[in-house]
Amino acid sequence: MSRKPNLAVVGATGAVGTVMLGLLSSREDVWGEIRLIASPRSAGRRLTVRGEEVEVVALSEEAFDGIDVAMFDAPDEVSAQWAPIAAAKGVVVVDNSGAFRMDPDVPLVVPEVNAPAARFRPRGIIANPNCTTLTMMCGLAALHAEYGLRELVVASYQAASGAGQSGVDALRDQLKQVAGTGVGEQTCDLRAVITDNGPFPAPLALNAVPWAGSAAADGWSSEELKVRNESRKILGLPDLKVSATCVRIPVITAHSLAVHAVFEREVSQEHAQDILREAPGVVLYDNPAAGEFPTPNDVVGTDPTWVGRVRRSLDDPNALDLFLCGDNLRKGAALNTAQIAELVAAELGG
Amino acid sequence: MSRKPNLAVVGATGAVGTVMLGLLSSREDVWGEIRLIASPRSAGRRLTVRGEEVEVVALSEEAFDGIDVAMFDAPDEVSAQWAPIAAAKGVVVVDNSGAFRMDPDVPLVVPEVNAPAARFRPRGIIANPNCTTLTMMCGLAALHAEYGLRELVVASYQAASGAGQSGVDALRDQLKQVAGTGVGEQTCDLRAVITDNGPFPAPLALNAVPWAGSAAADGWSSEELKVRNESRKILGLPDLKVSATCVRIPVITAHSLAVHAVFEREVSQEHAQDILREAPGVVLYDNPAAGEFPTPNDVVGTDPTWVGRVRRSLDDPNALDLFLCGDNLRKGAALNTAQIAELVAAELGG
Numbered sequence: 001m002s003r004k005p006n007l008a009v010v011g012a013t014g015a016v017g018t019v020m021l022g023l024l025s026s027r028e029d030v031w032g033e034i035r036l037i038a039s040p041r042s043a044g045r046r047l048t049v050r051g052e053e054v055e056v057v058a059l060s061e062e063a064f065d066g067i068d069v070a071m072f073d074a075p076d077e078v079s080a081q082w083a084p085i086a087a088a089k090g091v092v093v094v095d096n097s098g099a100f101r102m103d104p105d106v107p108l109v110v111p112e113v114n115a116p117a118a119r120f121r122p123r124g125i126i127a128n129p130n131c132t133t134l135t136m137m138c139g140l141a142a143l144h145a146e147y148g149l150r151e152l153v154v155a156s157y158q159a160a161s162g163a164g165q166s167g168v169d170a171l172r173d174q175l176k177q178v179a180g181t182g183v184g185e186q187t188c189d190l191r192a193v194i195t196d197n198g199p200f201p202a203p204l205a206l207n208a209v210p211w212a213g214s215a216a217a218d219g220w221s222s223e224e225l226k227v228r229n230e231s232r233k234i235l236g237l238p239d240l241k242v243s244a245t246c247v248r249i250p251v252i253t254a255h256s257l258a259v260h261a262v263f264e265r266e267v268s269q270e271h272a273q274d275i276l277r278e279a280p281g282v283v284l285y286d287n288p289a290a291g292e293f294p295t296p297n298d299v300v301g302t303d304p305t306w307v308g309r310v311r312r313s314l315d316d317p318n319a320l321d322l323f324l325c326g327d328n329l330r331k332g333a334a335l336n337t338a339q340i341a342e343l344v345a346a347e348l349g350g
Numbered sequence: 351m352s353r354k355p356n357l358a359v360v361g362a363t364g365a366v367g368t369v370m371l372g373l374l375s376s377r378e379d380v381w382g383e384i385r386l387i388a389s390p391r392s393a394g395r396r397l398t399v400r401g402e403e404v405e406v407v408a409l410s411e412e413a414f415d416g417i418d419v420a421m422f423d424a425p426d427e428v429s430a431q432w433a434p435i436a437a438a439k440g441v442v443v444v445d446n447s448g449a450f451r452m453d454p455d456v457p458l459v460v461p462e463v464n465a466p467a468a469r470f471r472p473r474g475i476i477a478n479p480n481c482t483t484l485t486m487m488c489g490l491a492a493l494h495a496e497y498g499l500r501e502l503v504v505a506s507y508q509a510a511s512g513a514g515q516s517g518v519d520a521l522r523d524q525l526k527q528v529a530g531t532g533v534g535e536q537t538c539d540l541r542a543v544i545t546d547n548g549p550f551p552a553p554l555a556l557n558a559v560p561w562a563g564s565a566a567a568d569g570w571s572s573e574e575l576k577v578r579n580e581s582r583k584i585l586g587l588p589d590l591k592v593s594a595t596c597v598r599i600p601v602i603t604a605h606s607l608a609v610h611a612v613f614e615r616e617v618s619q620e621h622a623q624d625i626l627r628e629a630p631g632v633v634l635y636d637n638p639a640a641g642e643f644p645t646p647n648d649v650v651g652t653d654p655t656w657v658g659r660v661r662r663s664l665d666d667p668n669a670l671d672l673f674l675c676g677d678n679l680r681k682g683a684a685l686n687t688a689q690i691a692e693l694v695a696a697e698l699g700g
Binding site for chain 2: 151153155157175176178179180189190191201202203206207208209210211215218219220221228240241242243245247249250251252256258260269286288289291293294295296297298300308309310311312313314315316319321323
């Protein structure tokens with residue numbers, strides 16, 4: 001290809017899309033045209049990318065004319081319908097929905113972990129992992145390379161923006177409603193104060209909601225199964241033991257995870273810290289005596305995943321306990337998608 | 351003893367003490383006099399218990415004259431100094447600090463789990479467990495009796511009131527400061543908005559802080575070691591494998607725990623639910639498809655610990671994943687202390 005490839009951003013007006021436009025404006029400019037696509041409802045809006053105003057066009061087959069790479073951030077059913085239509089026109093689709101992640105003919109890619117997998121894409125589609133899984137993949141892949149990963153026990157502390165802009169709006173409204181009340185004392189009930197749960201199954205302000213996604217079999221949530229199945233696929237470990245409990249907490253942006261990881265070989269705290277310090281896409285921030293551990297607010301707006309609280313289990317020399325934070329809209333969504341698209345751009349350019 | 355025993359409440363004006371006075375007013379009245387004791391700074395205040403105003407007296411050796419049972423909710427160093435002084439006067443001390451919990455001559459008691467242990471108290475002191483540990487003990491003890499507990503991986507979602515009234519005040523102030531801001535977006539930093547972290551090592555509103563307690567060896571926090579050591583002692587399992595990650599979240603009251611429990615024997619989801627349904631001190635609330643799972647706000651002001659999200663691990667037939675919530679000021683502190691004191695009252699009465 002003698003020209004720069006043309007990019008389409010599908011879902012440009014959503015929470016992830018907004019972050020994406022900021023990213024595209026700040027990263028190395030590998031793209032020719034950047035076309036913004038959204039639902040017909042949002043068509044005609046003008047958004048700024050790379051310092052220029054661009055008019056949003058409605059999703060249609062023609063919207064992909066002349067496009068080389070399309071990044072989709074859309075509901076599962078929209079991706080399921082439209083990604084194959086774009087791919088049939090020769091567009092390489094990088095999809096951030098759950099529609100294709102477990103399709104054996106669709107690679108699931110974290111560029112720091114398994115970039116070569118992006119080249120094998122028989123359907124013309126590459127999937128971007130779930131934001132919860134992405135929060136831990138860079139760190140765990142680096143530890144796996146050294147120690148051989150055998151088992152993961154994960155508890156999540158997920159932000160409202162993982163449920164999209166409606167999640168952010170709901171949490172902000174709820175916070176205003178509870179800010180001056182006695183909620184959380186022995187006598188005052190959130191449910192009497194909060195009138196709208198938004199996209200969550202219970203009030204989120206001043207609360208923790210142990211449910212994300214839809215109901216899967218045997219009491220598991222779809223989000224918990226994504227953590228298990230996607231970790232296995234990305235790391236190439238089909239028998240990896242994974243138990244996850246996914247919990248939403250009243251944070252606007254940035255997911256956190258408490259991870260207990262068991263390995264084939266004996267670990268040491270210091271060596272694990274060295275590995276994480278050198279791992280691509282990871283920042284080690286781990287000196288609790290000096291108040292250094294990642295919190296969601298520390299990492300909002302940053303690219304890497306942050307790891308702290310690295311400890312060797314006191315009762316298992318092969319196990320590490322960690323706390324990880326990552327911006328769910330950046331590395332957890334827009335950034336990883338952009339990184340995959342850039343891999344494809346480099347491939348097309350060569 | 352032909353009269354009702356006399357009770358002293360040490361730390362009557364604190365966050366736990368306040369809940370204690372409410373509890374003493376609502377539970378069966380097994381006490382003669384109830385004397386309220388606090389630091390000299392709070393002496394002279396008048397508080398209501400059992401419908402009567404009682405004047406708070408300053409902590410001193412004489413304050414224990416005529417007292418049979420004393421409940422201490424005080425800082426470690428205050429308990430360490432004063433509990434032995436009271437015990438030397440023949441008072442049975444029920445202590446909620448960390449000063450004596452791991453002393454082999456001090457029983458660590460959860461009445462639903464190991465009530466008989468309260469009778470063996472060579473120092474005249476009985477310890478009340480840490481609130482985080484208490485959130486899971488009733489449920490896990492019941493499962494242990496059936497399946498044989500081998501290993502625990504715990505991630506906590508701890509409330510601000512676990513750090514006392516100053517924690518509650520700090521979180522409420524912070525919530526007012528952030529309610530109208532763009533904190534948590536890609537560009538706005540909590541640390542620029544929040545001027546006082548209170549007793550926490552980082553801002554808590556709209557954040558998660560993976561640190562509770564003081565620094566122990568090898569990167570562990572004192573809170574995480576309490577979960578390990580106290581669980582082992584209460585359950586009588588000195589070799590139980592325990593890894594905990596303790597995290598504070600912006601909730602006023604009620605701790606939550608995600609627990610991965612591995613047993614000697616194979617488990618089933620349904621049978622585990624049956625066990626928890628019958629377990630003393632436990633409410634099973636577990637039908638996610640109907641929106642039924644415990645959240646901190648659901649359980650504030652209630653006595654039992656609530657258990658939901660009961661799942662058998664998909665990769666280990668001997669492992670269960672659970673989510674538990676309990677009021678850290680009630681079962682996690684005041685209620686369990688009152689229950690222990692009532693065990694002693696019944697013993698003295700007999």
